[in-house]
Amino acid sequence: MIIDDKVLVLSPPPPYTKATAAPAAWRTFSALPPHLLLQIVYATFSDAYDIEDAKEQRKTLYWLAVGLRLVNRLFYSTSMNVLRSIYLPAYDSLIRAPYTSDPFPHSHSKSLRSSLGSLQRETATLDLFIALKVREDVWTDDSELHLERDESFTDLFNLMQPRSRLEDLVRDYGVAEGVIYIDRRHMRTPTSSAADLLTINPLPFSALSVSFSSRRIGLVLVSPGVGRSIGSKRTVVEVTRTRDEQLEVAARRLVWELRDWLVDEVDEADGI
Known part of the structure; x- marks a missing residue:
């Protein structure tokens, strides 16, 4: 086979140049969708197989209540979603008969980012119970000498819960x-x-x-x-x-x- 150089003209390869990649855009946790952020928060819990793991869980709940939820509006709504779902059974168990309860947050706004308020005034009572309960649980774990103040819960469920x-x-x-x-x-x-x-x-x-x-x-x-x-x-x-x-x-x-x-x-x- 005879190759004619005049007929077969090959184009030269492209020059080797340094690729210019688009700069990576940094995204904060607040920019994540709420359902992904909720999964991340749930992943901070350890599996409670023994007493020490249960103590770590209670410390994590205390951290959610006094730390993470105060960062911004999205962290607040995410943290309270976790705290309310965990402590709601304990809250319901303390409702006095014949009183009823419905502390589930009601809001006009469909966007969790735009509105944190709730029409349900009992929601605030549930949040007060959570703030009190997480503190009492951690203090009890830290010291056997700590005595839980039952009168605080009594006032909450004798007056504040039925009123709200x-x-x-x-x-x-x-x-x-x-x-x-x-x-x-x-x-x-x-x-x-x-x-x-x-x-x-x-x-x-x-x-x-x-x-x-x-x-x-x-x-x-x-x-x-x-x-x-x-x-x-x-x-x-x-x-x-x-x-x-x-x-x-x-x-x-x-x-x-x-x-x-x-x-x-x-x-x-x-x-x-």
């Missing part, structure tokens, strides 16, 4: 009756057919709280202050209760009393 749960029930029943609103842009049509409800001015839930005792409960309205002055508080409705009365029953009675009070306010304004 009652406020959540009043919110739900009050919104359904059209006497309470969460956001004026999403006000619901009242379920009651009373004509007086068409003229009343519902109250914002953010301005309401519950006064709770063994014999009486009431709704407290906070009026906004002017300038730097502090707003005033006044009890607008109050009803009696018994120790064994269900919170659902007490909440409905408060909402009915609030409805009557709002109707009376309209009548007084109209000079009737």
Whole structure:
């Protein structure tokens, strides 16, 4: 075979040059999707096969509560997701009968990054229980001389839990009756057919709280202050209760009393 150099012309190879790779973009933990960050946090736990491993787990939970959740909003939501899921059974076991509980966070915002608040006021009670429990557990592990302060848990479940749960029930029943609103842009049509409800001015839930005792409960309205002055508080409705009365029953009675009070306010304004 005869090769004709004039016909076969080979192009020279490309020059050897140093490759210029695109600079690597550094990503922080906060830039990770929430589900990946949640997996990373769960991976910090050891398998509790013995007492020492269980102590390490409790130390990790304490670190989540006092350290990691304070870094930023995403770490807070991730850490509280872990802490609430772990301590919820212990919290539920301390609920006094006939009280009920629903501390699961409710929020208008679908984005975990944009909103950390919860409509459920009992969520704050659960978070207080977690902060107290993680500290007591670690201190008990560190010293046999540490005595758990039972009165702290007693105050929490005798007063704070039923009061916050009652406020959540009043919110739900009050919104359904059209006497309470969460956001004026999403006000619901009242379920009651009373004509007086068409003229009343519902109250914002953010301005309401519950006064709770063994014999009486009431709704407290906070009026906004002017300038730097502090707003005033006044009890607008109050009803009696018994120790064994269900919170659902007490909440409905408060909402009915609030409805009557709002109707009376309209009548007084109209000079009737």
